[in-house]
Amino acid sequence: MKTVIIRNSTLQFTVGKIVCVGRNYAEHAKELGNEIPEKPVLFLKPSSAIIYSGAKIIYPAFSKDMHHEIELVLLIGKTVKNASITEAEDAITGYGVGLDMTLRDIQNDLKKKGHPWTIAKCFDNSAVVSDFVLKSDYKLSLDEEISLSVNGLVRQKEKLNRMLFHPAEIVEYISSLMTLEEGDLVFTGTPAGVGKVQVGDRLAGEIQNIGKLETAVN
Ligand code: MG
Numbered sequence: 001m002k003t004v005i006i007r008n009s010t011l012q013f014t015v016g017k018i019v020c021v022g023r024n025y026a027e028h029a030k031e032l033g034n035e036i037p038e039k040p041v042l043f044l045k046p047s048s049a050i051i052y053s054g055a056k057i058i059y060p061a062f063s064k065d066m067h068h069e070i071e072l073v074l075l076i077g078k079t080v081k082n083a084s085i086t087e088a089e090d091a092i093t094g095y096g097v098g099l100d101m102t103l104r105d106i107q108n109d110l111k112k113k114g115h116p117w118t119i120a121k122c123f124d125n126s127a128v129v130s131d132f133v134l135k136s137d138y139k140l141s142l143d144e145e146i147s148l149s150v151n152g153l154v155r156q157k158e159k160l161n162r163m164l165f166h167p168a169e170i171v172e173y174i175s176s177l178m179t180l181e182e183g184d185l186v187f188t189g190t191p192a193g194v195g196k197v198q199v200g201d202r203l204a205g206e207i208q209n210i211g212k213l214e215t216a217v218n
Pocket of ligand 1: 020021022069071100187189190
């Protein structure tokens with residue numbers, strides 16, 4: 001089982017499911033040739049996909065086009081179903097930084113066939129996470145900047161307030177479709193600037209006041 005580590009706390013959460021939002025920044029939807037969605041686009045990752053900041057991503061043998069997607073990650077702290085917007089906000093207990101590693105060649109092929117994105121999104125090491133900050137220790141304003149650099153060069157940089165669907169709206173929507181439970185994670189989508197990584201690349205992600213993560217591709 002994978003756990004989430006909380007900064008400045010002995011609290012630990014066992015990760016349940018990981019719900020991910022696609023196309024949550026307009027410029028990113030456009031860069032991949034997608035329409036801007038009317039509702040959040042959702043997919044899942046297994047908890048077995050998690051690695052922690054400092055560990056390396058193993059390039060899967062079945063892809064030649066692995067992309068980085070830096071994202072704000074929500075930690076769910078209580079069970080919610082059919083939540084109101086207030087209950088949804090209340091169910092978010094912490095924030096972290098995550099990388100939704102994506103096999104773009106596989107995903108494009110799956111999209112063409114109308115198949116689920118599973119094998120493009122669920123491989124081992126495909127969810128890199130930082131430690132988390134509790135909401136009780138930091139109030140998110142959405143003015144925070146999210147960024148990712150590869151080998152020291154900035155590839156993605158945006159304000160969180162450019163998200164099409166904000167954290168509580170995402171949780172409200174997910175909870176109308178499935179129960180969210182303590183320890184579930186929600187990846188909230190990536191800003192524009194996604195791109196290919198190569199073996200040997202060093203990736204550094206950050207969200208102002210939330211945290212940092214580092215990894216390398218092996
Ligand atoms: Mg993503």
